[in-house]
Structures are given as structure tokens and as C-alpha cells.
Amino acid sequence: SVERTDDGVSIRFSGADRSETTENFDYLLAATGRRPNVDSLDIQNADIAEDDHGSPLFDHYTLQCGDSHIFIAGDANNEVPLLHEAADEGRIAGDNAARYPDVRAGLRRVPLGIVFTDPQIATVGMTLSEVDERCKGRYAVGEVSFEGQGRSRVIGANKGLLHVYGERGSGLFLGAEMFGPAAEHIGHLLAWSLQKHMTVSEMLTMPFYHPVIEEGVRTALRDLNRKLDIGPQPIEHCLDCGPGG
Ligand SMILES: Cc1cc2nc3c(=O)[nH]c(=O)nc-3n(C[C@H](O)[C@H](O)[C@H](O)COP(=O)(O)OP(=O)(O)OC[C@H]3O[C@@H](n4cnc5c(N)ncnc54)[C@H](O)[C@@H]3O)c2cc1C
Structure with missing residues (x-):
């Protein structure tokens, strides 16, 4: 108690x-966590398959439960309990329920999670263990600490760490996990890059102003590119990786 x-x-x-x-x-x-409020619906009588926790199994893109005329959206399906996901799912499930049996796959956005702690936490795309499972060791991790990052020091928010993940060979950006300053905004930048299927090299062609926290993101991406053996070797004391990075 x-x-x-x-x-x-x-x-x-x-x-x-x-x-x-x-x-x-x-x-x-x-x-x-929170349990979906589906217990009283007697779902077991609807002849749809359930997982070990008694939640109905469904298709991630159509929200359809098996081949049935039942569609499950939002927190009720126990997959990603976030508002923007629930809104997307509601639209897809409602559309499919109305057009049944002509069921269509809807647009699912890349995973983005933010925790409003201090410092904030953000996760984008795949987690490290998911990257490891998909790439079977053919990936690299770029890193930046915000302790020495220019703008973060100036505003007294220099606590945190950003890890960015990329695939060997393709150079594709796969995901990121961080805690630190402006994580809610950095999370969006990285999620948008991921949904556009950008490579780490392409992300590095984008502009980075000075002095901003995003210069720390560039440092992590450069570190990742180097570890992926892509792009030029970094210069130790270059002008734009000095005070900001
Ligand atoms: C404390 C807290 C903080 C959160 N913070 C964030 C955040 O920062 N960012 C974010 O993205 N998400 C956040 N979430 C999650 C977000 O609120 C949910 O993912 C989202 O509201 C899910 O939408 P939904 O429509 O599936 O369910 P809900 O918004 O829960 O709506 C379901 C509705 O169905 C009603 N209902 C339930 N059972 C029945 C029934 N048997 N008959 C009729 N009506 C019923 C409920 O009363 C409710 O109005 C937070 C959630 C909580 C609890």
C-alpha cells in the first residue's frame, strides 16, 4: 500500500x-503501465486469437483481428500506448471497419517516444536490442556526451548521452536513444530523418547552426559514420566540431 x-x-x-x-x-x-479495459467485452467468445495476456492478436497495419470484422485501436490493443499512435490507429481501424471486407494497410509512422523527465528521454526507431537482432552484428553505434557540448554547457543543461544506430553497408540510420537537453526536439529531427529513410551521410549534409544543441547530434552522426567506415576520416580539431560539438 x-x-x-x-x-x-x-x-x-x-x-x-x-x-x-x-x-x-x-x-x-x-x-x-495500464491494462486495456477489454476484460468485460467477453472477447474470448468472438473466436479471435489472443496472446498470452488475453489481448486479441491483430495486424499492425490494418488493425484487423485475424480475418474477422473486428478491429482494435489505441490503448485497447496494448501495442504502443501513445496519443499520436492511438489517433492513427483509430483512423485506420474506423476506415477498415467501414470498408470491410475490403481491408487496406494504413500508414504507420516510425516509432517515437518521449519522456518528460529532467533531463528528458527520447527513443526513435529501433532500440539497440532490436538493431542487434535485425543486423546480426552488422551495425555501429555513434555517441555523444552532452557534458562537454557547447550550447548545453552555456545553458547549464550539460547532462546526457545520445546513441545513434546505423547499418553497415547501406549506411542507413536505424534509430537512436538518448537522455539529455532538448530530447523532445532532437527526437523529432531524428524520427523525421528515419521516416525519410536517410543514410547517416545524408543526415550530415543537413545544416547545423552554431551554437545549438543539435551540433551534438552532428558529433554523434560523425562518430557513427566513422564507425561504419563511411565518409572521410574526421579532422581532430576542425572549426565546426570544436566549440559546438
Ligand atoms: C498519466 C498519463 C500520461 C500520458 N502521457 C502521454 C504523453 O505525454 N504523450 C502521449 O502520447 N501519450 C500519453 N499518454 C497516453 C495517451 O493518453 C493514450 O495513449 C491515449 O489517450 C489513448 O487513446 P485511446 O483513444 O486509445 O484511449 P482513451 O483516450 O483512454 O479513450 C478511451 C475512452 O473509452 C472510454 N471507455 C472505456 N471503456 C469503455 C466502455 N466499456 N464503454 C464506453 N466507453 C468506454 C474511456 O472512458 C475513454 O474516454 C498518457 C496516459 C496517461 C494515463
């Missing part, structure tokens, strides 16, 4: 050995 106290929260919990403990903390971060 959880109780608010004068200076924080008191949490009573049982350990692995079932012994009960009560401890006081300053704050509680509840990250337990």
Missing part, C-alpha cells in the same frame, strides 16, 4: 520471502 506522509510517501510492501516492510521515501514514481 502507498500513503502520503507530511514529507513524502510511506510504502508497505512484501519481499520475495513474503516478509512485510514499511519504508519512507521522498517521491514515488509509478511506472507500472
Whole structure:
């Protein structure tokens, strides 16, 4: 159980050995997720396949459950519980339900997730483990720390790390994971590049103003290109990778 106290929260919990403990903390971060409210629909009677958790199996692009006339969108399908995804899915599922049985694949955007903590967290495209599974070792990871990044230092927000992933051979940008300054904006830039199927080299042809946090993104992309063995070897102390990067 959880109780608010004068200076924080008191949490009573049982350990692995079932012994009960009560401890006081300053704050509680509840990250337990949310269950879709589909239990009372008696889905098991609709003759559609379910996963291990009892959620209906469905097609990611059509939102159709098997071959049935049932379509499932938003948090109810338990896939990506985010507002912009729910809106897309609602449109696709509604369109398909109305045109059934002429079911069409809808546009799904590249994965983008943002956590509004301080510093913020952003994930774009594939995670490192997904990259590893898809590329079977044929990938590289570029990196930048925001500790020494020019603009981040000036505004006193120089905490964070950005990892960018690229595929060997094709040089395609695959995804990124970061925490740090302006992650909500950097996440968008990277997601838009990913959805346009850009290579890391193409991303590096884009303009980077000075002095901005995005110069840190360029440093990570350059590091990635070097590790992919694409593009020129970086110059150690070049003008535009000095103060900003
Ligand atoms: C605390 C919190 C913070 C969030 N922050 C973000 C964020 O920063 N960014 C982001 O992208 N997403 C965020 N989300 C997730 C986002 O709100 C959801 O992904 C989105 O609202 C899902 O839309 P939906 O239409 O599927 O479901 P909902 O918005 O939940 O709408 C479902 C509706 O159906 C109604 N309903 C349920 N059961 C029945 C029934 N049996 N009969 C009739 N009506 C019913 C509900 O009352 C509700 O009005 C957050 C969610 C929470 C809870």
C-alpha cells in the first residue's frame, strides 16, 4: 500500500520471502503501465486469437483481428500506448471497419517516444536490442556526451548521452536513444530523418547552426559514420566540431 506522509510517501510492501516492510521515501514514481479495459467485452467468445495476456492478436497495419470484422485501436490493443499512435490507429481501424471486407494497410509512422523527465528521454526507431537482432552484428553505434557540448554547457543543461544506430553497408540510420537537453526536439529531427529513410551521410549534409544543441547530434552522426567506415576520416580539431560539438 502507498500513503502520503507530511514529507513524502510511506510504502508497505512484501519481499520475495513474503516478509512485510514499511519504508519512507521522498517521491514515488509509478511506472507500472495500464491494462486495456477489454476484460468485460467477453472477447474470448468472438473466436479471435489472443496472446498470452488475453489481448486479441491483430495486424499492425490494418488493425484487423485475424480475418474477422473486428478491429482494435489505441490503448485497447496494448501495442504502443501513445496519443499520436492511438489517433492513427483509430483512423485506420474506423476506415477498415467501414470498408470491410475490403481491408487496406494504413500508414504507420516510425516509432517515437518521449519522456518528460529532467533531463528528458527520447527513443526513435529501433532500440539497440532490436538493431542487434535485425543486423546480426552488422551495425555501429555513434555517441555523444552532452557534458562537454557547447550550447548545453552555456545553458547549464550539460547532462546526457545520445546513441545513434546505423547499418553497415547501406549506411542507413536505424534509430537512436538518448537522455539529455532538448530530447523532445532532437527526437523529432531524428524520427523525421528515419521516416525519410536517410543514410547517416545524408543526415550530415543537413545544416547545423552554431551554437545549438543539435551540433551534438552532428558529433554523434560523425562518430557513427566513422564507425561504419563511411565518409572521410574526421579532422581532430576542425572549426565546426570544436566549440559546438
Ligand atoms: C498519466 C498519463 C500520461 C500520458 N502521457 C502521454 C504523453 O505525454 N504523450 C502521449 O502520447 N501519450 C500519453 N499518454 C497516453 C495517451 O493518453 C493514450 O495513449 C491515449 O489517450 C489513448 O487513446 P485511446 O483513444 O486509445 O484511449 P482513451 O483516450 O483512454 O479513450 C478511451 C475512452 O473509452 C472510454 N471507455 C472505456 N471503456 C469503455 C466502455 N466499456 N464503454 C464506453 N466507453 C468506454 C474511456 O472512458 C475513454 O474516454 C498518457 C496516459 C496517461 C494515463
